[in-house]
Amino acid sequence: MRILFVCTGNTCRSPMAEGMLRKLAEERGLQLEVRSAGVAASQGAAMSMHAEAVLRDQGIEDTITSTPLSAELVNWADLILTLTSGHRSHVIHYFPESADKIYTLKEYAESDSDVLEAQGELQRIAAELELDRALGKKPDEAMQRRLAELMRRMPTYDISDPFGGSRVEYDATAAEIKAALERLLSKLEQAASEEPGEAG
Template sequence: MKMRDPIDRFHGMKGGGHMIRILFVCTGNTCRSPIAEAMLKHMAEERGLDIHVQSAGVAAWDGTAMSQHASTVLEEQNIANHRDFRSAALDEERVHWADLILTLTTSHKRHVLQQFPGATSKTFALKEYVSNSDSEQEQYQQLQSLVADLQLKLAMGQAPTEEELVQLAELQRLMPNQDVADPYGGSLEQYRMTAAEIQAALTRLLDKLQP
């Protein structure tokens, strides 16, 4: 069964007075998620959409500046809304604030759901969420369900069956990569590539918000 989209009620939002709150989550909240936050604010403003955006990290310290290369790639695109940015740790207040939580990798998504299981219906990996393929989303949900079942079995001291392991391998083979590459510690060119990857996903996100 396909999960109800948490932003269905915001379709047709332009000029309708509706507002949506989106939270991006990565690891340290100094590279990928702040790039996504700054870009989405800029792109939404260009389209006239009322979207409030924050970001946080699953292993972040509060108050750290954005990485220099992340800042540079935003400046190269004439995005200046990040200049006072400071990192924030993911917490219950931010999770509660968000209508939609978009993580930069599937492992970040798992972390959010382990810490805040009540956010299950509104938490997705960014690239998973903007996928145009219903079959991809269905396969991803099957994979997540199977992984959860296997983790429960292991916790109860039960070994997975050969059939379950074969099914897991097949689903993993079929699934496209849902992670945005981590440029941390890399060159400026790596940051540019990550920014382009994020921007492409955000374009699809805005198309989804404004069909």
């Protein structure tokens, strides 16, 4: 499976998520390809000093440099996980045809069944409205009202941005990301074990 993390500049949150997921998946024996990008990233910028230190303290020596989000990366990914709902909206806006594989990390790692059901409906309505917008159709007002109602009921899925902050803030963000990654891996393991004819 190919997973792409997306944040703003691809120097703090998404490279931390990329490095941590690669290591955690390896420890669990899961075959994943992981990359990251930024919606406002330049090409080849170094990770922030604190983000690099956070990864190094976890035994992750990956050299990850920033990459701007592109159609090529969106097509490469089986699953696109953004660090905030703002990033998710941005990616869906520019790549509406890929809306069904774009989630926030925390949203995708969610395990509460009521929330998951509402999420599925929200995802369908958002994708449909976005497609209508892309095709120049007038948006359906009832669907817009339902979307607003679902949005109000959703827990917040944004992961705090430590950019410009202290090492303590980076550690807090990394802990938040890691907790979501652990839930994500459990979900992927469960899905893999349920696949017919697949071993382990």
